[in-house]
Amino acid sequence: MSGLEKIEYKPVPAREILLEMKNLSELMIDLAYSAALFNDNELAEDVLELEKRVDTLAYHLEIIIMIAARDAKDAEALTSVSTVASAADKISDAAADIAAIVTQKIGVHPIVSEIFEKVEERLVKVQVHETSVLVGKQLSELKLAPRIGVDIIAIRRNKDWTLNPKKTEQIQNNDFLIARGAPQGIKEFRELAEGKQRELED
Amino acid sequence: MTDSRQKQFEEIVEKFVELKNTSELMMDLAYSSLLLDSKYLAEEVQRLEEYVDKLHTEFELLVLSSKFEKEEARGLLGLIRLGVVTEKIADAAAEIAEVVLRGIEPHPILKLTIEEAEETVTHVQVTKNSSLVDKTLREAKIPEETGMWILAIKKGDKCIRPKPDSKIQAGDTLIASGYAEGEDDLKKIAAP
Numbered sequence: 158m159s160g161l162e163k164i165e166y167k168p169v170p171a172r173e174i175l176l177e178m179k180n181l182s183e184l185m186i187d188l189a190y191s192a193a194l195f196n197d198n199e200l201a202e203d204v205l206e207l208e209k210r211v212d213t214l215a216y217h218l219e220i221i222i223m224i225a226a227r228d229a230k231d232a233e234a235l236t237s238v239s240t241v242a243s244a245a246d247k248i249s250d251a252a253a254d255i256a257a258i259v260t261q262k263i264g265v266h267p268i269v270s271e272i273f274e275k276v277e278e279r280l281v282k283v284q285v286h287e288t289s290v291l292v293g294k295q296l297s298e299l300k301l302a303p304r305i306g307v308d309i310i311a312i313r314r315n316k317d318w319t320l321n322p323k324k325t326e327q328i329q330n331n332d333f334l335i336a337r338g339a340p341q342g343i344k345e346f347r348e349l350a351e352g353k354q355r356e357l358e359d
Numbered sequence: 360m361t362d363s364r365q366k367q368f369e370e371i372v373e374k375f376v377e378l379k380n381t382s383e384l385m386m387d388l389a390y391s392s393l394l395l396d397s398k399y400l401a402e403e404v405q406r407l408e409e410y411v412d413k414l415h416t417e418f419e420l421l422v423l424s425s426k427f428e429k430e431e432a433r434g435l436l437g438l439i440r441l442g443v444v445t446e447k448i449a450d451a452a453a454e455i456a457e458v459v460l461r462g463i464e465p466h467p468i469l470k471l472t473i474e475e476a477e478e479t480v481t482h483v484q485v486t487k488n489s490s491l492v493d494k495t496l497r498e499a500k501i502p503e504e505t506g507m508w509i510l511a512i513k514k515g516d517k518c519i520r521p522k523p524d525s526k527i528q529a530g531d532t533l534i535a536s537g538y539a540e541g542e543d544d545l546k547k548i549a550a551p
Binding site: 176183189193233236237243250264268269276 | 365368369371372373375376379383386389390393431433434435436437438440441443444447448450451452454455457458463464465466468469471472473
């Protein structure tokens with residue numbers, strides 16, 4: 158199979174890899190449910206791409222764990238790390254299974270989405286247009302949560318993902334923003350990002 | 360779509376939402392069980408895993424008994440697959456909890472990964488005479504009063520992830536974490 162990253166040892170702290178695996182797997186589940194319930198092919202493709210990333214991370218972590226075990230006691234303690242890593246990996250696989258419902262065009266009955274939207278918040282992915290008021294702003298300046306009840310939970314810039322972005326993160330033209338919120342807030346957020354709405358009301 | 364049909368779908372979605380939320384709550388509880396080395400939480404995760412199995416069966420039976428039209432079959436297949444995924448997530452959570460139940464000491468790396476400052480976990484059943492009865496979590500202001508953070512609310516077999524408008528009822532068990540000093544304060548207001 159092509160397109161798979163070659164695995165070579167990288168001296169990265171195990172903590173960093175595990176944290177990324179855990180955060181990615183959680184984001185993927187949210188993205189995948191939204192992809193399936195709102196039949197969003199683009200979100201589904203993102204999930205499948207992130208799944209490959211988690212797989213690669215799992216290999217790297219395994220190598221590091223093997224190197225870190227110097228004796229039986231180390232090995233015992235490290236099983237807790239490998240179990241959590243394997244759980245994160247399984248969750249990312251589960252997210253990919255959800256995404257496949259969309260990419261294989263099985264879909265979920267539209268009435269389900271309609272009812273679901275009433276009871277649960279949804280995620281959206283929007284691309285920031287150059288005319289948007291969001292461009293050049295830090296997340297802390299926007300105060301989206303108190304204003305319209307929307308949280309930006311991830312930013313995709315070219316091929317790079319920033320999960321749980323910091324308050325000082327600056328939004329740039331062409332960024333993809335992944336946000337969570339109630340339907341009305343999401344609608345407003347989309348208009349802000351696309352430059353259709355130019356004002357952020359208090 | 361007829362009203363009865365709409366109602367049928369609502370019932371299916373309701374079951375699915377419970378499956379989804381329970382499986383996600385389990386992940387939170389499983390990570391917390393590991394971080395706090397809490398057998399109580401780990402056992403709760405294992406119990407919920409069985410509960411999810413039961414719920415999943417009920418969900419599948421509901422879908423299968425919905426007498427769908429031929430053209431609806433695909434949409435319902437998608438729904439069945441979503442259900443399967445919630446069960447996989449529940450299984451992954453149970454595996455994490457198993458580390459605690461097998462007496463493996465969580466590696467320090469995990470404490471650095473699961474960033475939460477809590478040091479203890481406690482649970483208390485709300486008695487009838489508690490001031491919390493019939494209040495929403497928003498009104499109850501438990502973190503402000505006790506320094507304890509509610510991880511989950513157990514209602515019979517169900518376990519729900521706390522939301523600001525979740526209502527506390529007599530007989531509910533509050534599962535909370537925080538600094539050890541808050542434990543007594545929580546018990547005083549929940550079971551005076």
